[in-house]
Amino acid sequence: MNKKVHLQDLGFKDYKETWDYQETLFKEIVDLKIKNRREEANLETPNHFLFVEHPHVYTLGKSGDMGNLLVDEQKLQEKGATFYKINRGGDITYHGPGQIVGYPILDLDNFFTDIHKYLRLLEEMVILTLAEYGVKGVRSEGETGVWLDVGTPFARKICAMGVRASRWVTMHGFALNVNADLGYFDLMIPCGIKDKAVTSLNVELGKAVIDIEEVKQKLQYHFATLFQAELIKEKTEA
Structure with a gap:
């Protein structure tokens, strides 16, 4: 089992470009797995972890309700935001500057074949990271993600x-609010859950700005520990 994970920080990148790049990496792994099965080959499947910050964008999962986006296309344009229907689970989500988005594209056959365990470990990675800042993150029963x-x-x-998995290969992932503009969340019903607020780490700590690179380092450490993975930092970008 290959526990090496190639880590790339894509910086500030368009959502659709990043989605296409995810799809390329995802397809490469799935194609290798199909080849291994059909030809009884024993080719090693790679794993990837992408960090990225997106321009303002709203994405709706395949089971999501369009009614959870509270504005029309013109209002989105006025706010400098875009919208995409995508192939992950979950409902509507916002991504934007000041938010760390992480996309692990893993062959879970290299780790464990349990999608619920996968989600719980991603949550634990965030909970442990928040704890380093004195913030107590917790799970909410029946609601994926990390809450206070x-x-x-x-x-x-x-x-x-919100994740997608096929043949035990994952894509999409998590979005952690670090220095996020929370006003953009008012344009939707986050994850389709009414009467629940949204927050950001800088708000919780009463600071204007949190060092986002430092938060990424902590996430990497906890990811590697929880998944017993070896992170290999890549210099190349998509």
Whole structure:
């Protein structure tokens, strides 16, 4: 089992370009797995982890409700935002500047074949990272992602998650609000869940800006530990 994971930081990149790049990496892994099965080959399948920050964009999962986007196309244009229907699970999500988006594209046959365990470990990676800042992240039963103050009137989401898996190969991932403009969340019903607020790490810490590179380093460390993976940093970009 190959536990090496190629890490790329794509910087500030358009959502559709990044989605296409994800699809390319995803297809390469799936094609290798099909070849291994058909030809009884034993080719090693690679794993990838992409970090990226997107311009303002709203994405709707395949089971999502279009009614959870609260504005029309003209209003989106006025706000400098785009919209895409995509092939992950989950409902509507916002991505934008000040948010760390992570896309692990893993062959889970290299780790474990359990999609629920996969999601719980991604949540744990974020929970452990937040703990380093003195912020207590928790899970909310039946709601994927990481939350604060669940079970109180002040429950709020700090990290959204939505993944796709086929032949045990994953794509899409998580979005952690670090220095996010929370006003953009007012244009939708986040993840289709009404009456739940959204927050960002800088708001929780009462700071104007959090060092986003430092947060990425902490996420990498906890990901590598939880998945028993070896992260290999790549200099090339998509």
